[in-house]
Amino acid sequence: MPRTALLGGIVLGMMALVGSVCAEDRPVVFEVRVPADATVEINGKKTTSTGAVRRYEAPPLAPGKTYTYTLKIVAQGKEIVEKIEVGSDKVAVFDLREKFSAKPPTGNKYDREGFVTFVKDNRLWVFRTDSKDLAEFKKLGEVEKHVTRIAAGPDGMTIKAPDAATLDAYLKATQK
DSSP, rough: OHHHHHHHHHHHHHHHHHHHHHHOOOEEEEEEOOOOOEEEEEEEEEOOSSSSSSEEEEEOOTTTTTTEEEEEEETTEEEEEEEEEEESSSSSEEGGGGGSSSSOOSOOTTTTEEEEEETTTTEEEEETTTTTHHHHHHHHHOOSSOEEEEOSSGGGGGEESSSSSHHHHHHHHOOO
């Protein structure tokens, strides 16, 4: 066997070994956002961390593999049980604070269950809670593609939404 082929095979083998060891050595890291006074259990074990942002490190996983944890969060007289899936490829963030909030996410008087609203330039923007369009609006301002209905909103406001289905569902929710 030629010497270069043998050397190349050894180098490739070592690279594969180093790559697998490095991947296995990477722990799973995830972040949980909860009310600051919350108690958190992971798979039935109470954690000692405090504050609104908790960062946890779990045993390493092989690349591409995931693991499911059960979180139990108790705060403000309310208990939430949530299953989360984590992997080794990135830090996962789970924001559970809204589940403890009695008021709508923005605190806007026009918010309805399942919807978040913003008044901008005397127009009411409406989004479904946790939608991609809401995230885009918070990041960039107005969403490029949207539906407008003049004077159709509460208090005769012009209402805007990313699509007609969201707008219609919101208007129906305001009639309850």
